[in-house]
Amino acid sequence: MEVAVIDAGGANFGSVCYALERLGAAPRVVRDADGLRGMPRVLLPGVGAAAPAMALLRERGFIEVLPRLEVPLLGICVGMQLLFERSEEGDVACLGLLPGRVRKLQGGPGLRVPHMGWNTLEMVAPSPLLEGIAAGASAYFVHGYAAPVTADCIAACTHGERFAAVVARGRIAGAQFHPERSASVGARLLDNFLRWMPA
16 A cells, blocks of 8 residues: 655654555655645654644645545654644644644653653553554653643553543544554554554
8 A cells, every 4th residue: 555654844754654664555755745646545744843844834735735635644743743723832823633732741750851762552542543552552752742632532641741642533643652663552553544444
């Protein structure tokens, strides 16, 4: 299966492509909206900050096209945060595909921000995207901002506060952690996404 991997200026799209290839998929790096035509799956990876990522998506014509997509879309890390209405990071309007506002993590005693490293997933709602991933499984996170736990959250995580680790609504999904760096858990999430047939 071909998968469009949007280059939103993050440094992780190469490792995301490699992770997809290991699963037998054929990733295609897409740098403008025209490249999404005919693609059966779309990934929006991101590393860095929300404001420059949104500026790049706007410059390359993705802002108008992504809301009209009729195929599954998976946002990763900052790419997941861009799915929401707004981010405190740069106080920027995002894609608005999911309700909610991304906020800065507050951390806590002995907890550094950004949140970096392995942390435990808490299953919130059943989903084909989480099939084969056990409650309490660990994934690898690198982020200083996070989305709230809303009705669209299917897995959560806690780092000083509880936040959304995996979200899904209709054909839209997101993972705050890095599946390409999360060993078998990340591979399973990506494989589930490749097979996902949202209602």
